[in-house]
Amino acid sequence: MIILGIETSCDETAAAVLSFDKAQDKQKRIIILSNVVASSAKLQAKYGGVIPEQAAREQLKTIIPVIEEALNQAFPKKRLPRAAFGRPRNDEIGIDAIAVTFGPGLIGSLLVGVETAKTLARIWDKPLIPVNHLLGHFYANWIVPSSFRVISEESSFSSWKIASSSFDKLRTPRNDNFEVPSFPCLGLLVSGGHTDLVLFSNHGKYKYLGGTRDDACGECFDKCARLLGLPYPGGPYLSKLAEKGDSSKFNLPIPMRGSKDLDFSYSGLKTAVANIIQKSKIKNQNEKADLAAAIEETIIISLIEKVILAIKKYKVEQIMVAGGVAANQKLVRDLRLKIKDLRIKLHVPPPYLCTDNGAMIAAAGFFTKPISNPLSLQADPNLSLL
Known part of the structure; x- marks a missing residue:
């Protein structure tokens, strides 16, 4: 066909x-x-x-x-x-x-x-x-x-x-x-407009587990990039800049950490970044790279923590990631590393x-x-x- x-x-x-x-x-x-x-x-x-x-x-x-x-x-x-x-x-x-x-x-x-x-x-x-x-x-x-x-x-x-x-x-x-995904399979959708967790039991049969309560993770990438003065679309530029930075230089809040649900939220992170920039704590290009690295690290940690929570709750052995943010290679590397000991099969499309x-x-x-x-x-x- x-x-x-x-x-x-x-x-x-x-x-x-x-x-x-x-x-x-x-x-x-x-x-x-x-x-x-x-x-x-x-x-x-x-x-x-x-x-x-x-x-x-x-x-x-x-x-x-x-x-x-x-x-x-x-x-x-x-x-x-x-x-x-x-x-x-x-x-x-x-x-x-x-x-x-x-x-x-x-x-x-x-x-x-x-x-x-x-x-x-x-x-x-x-x-x-x-x-x-x-x-x-x-x-x-x-x-x-x-x-x-x-x-x-x-x-x-x-x-x-x-x-x-x-x-x-x-x-x-x-x-x-x-290999294509097999069921049951946990799906993580990460894009400029959506951040969702879905449990697929078969083609056309799925359960919505949770999503963002405000900004999507991709939107947070883009808005933070704009705050840093990076070109549009900001996400890829922020990730590129983050490669040169040290994420430990800034202590940003991990969104929804500690919550027992599978929802996400990124408006607070965006506000925290805006406050840092408005207080003139970014003095040079190195500090801008450090903040970019901290933003990326924080978003990725928040995503992975919810994925791990869903894995343990629903006992799945397969995960598929999709959407524009799935092209972020640090997200893929970090997620693969975190689920390695859990014997979970990870599926991610090429960029x-x-x-x-x-x-x-x-x-x-x-x-x-x-x-x-x-x-x-x-x-x-x-x-x-x-």
Whole structure:
């Protein structure tokens, strides 16, 4: 089975084509045939963040070229003509279904992806699969990591950059050592908008264990980076600066330490960092690096402590981490070290699958039922895991 995945929940426009052979691969591993992302990072950096209306307008310009590129990379011998976006012959489209993010996210951005997917499902006569963006992040752990060639070029659409991952189906290794998560499995979602713990008992069956009461951990990274005067998006810049610092130089409060629940909170940490900076305790670049290291260390400790608490409470042997902050290598290293003696299997996607992409949406589509009437699908900006 082959699925086209479409993702437009925030400021990225992404499409990917994935293949999944249930009959031949009992491990249920999913292979990427193409993965294309159009990013407006430079545009957002200019204004210090995402401007929803601006993001949606740019996505309207890029959505069809991105989908076209994803299909042409997946099926190079077909080289889908632009006319195929009318009513093509059935053999012109090599996919079996379309999966699309329908929430949560920015309503304008979601509408671009949802309405495009509905239209293509109608004219191509393909099943349409609605995917929760948050669950999509977790399903990046079912995708076989592959060696690929990244092409980055300035597109003709304003200041957007298109990064496409080209895969050769004949040369892409199947990576037989790769294992997908097994159930029951604890899921940790860490991103700019969410910090959640979820217990999965099977595909489509999960229990929400806890989440942030205010800021998400990724949001805390970005806001603290801004307080330190770092560029947008701040998280990666803060982590890079933290490599040069000594976290022991600052004593920051560990959020929710000692609480018996599985919730998170990061507004207090942000306030503590703001107070340090406002009191002019940062005198030079070395001290800025030390504070960055302390911020990163504090966030990671808070995440790991809650994960360990959940492991002991629910007796799980598998953990999967997902979301943009999962690309933080210190988080992965520290978590792996902490669970080593507990004999827990850790699953983390490669960094290029941690941030928003169409591949994770297509992957989730393999385990989600299509909607009976594609035209009835509505974008839901407030969709959650509850």
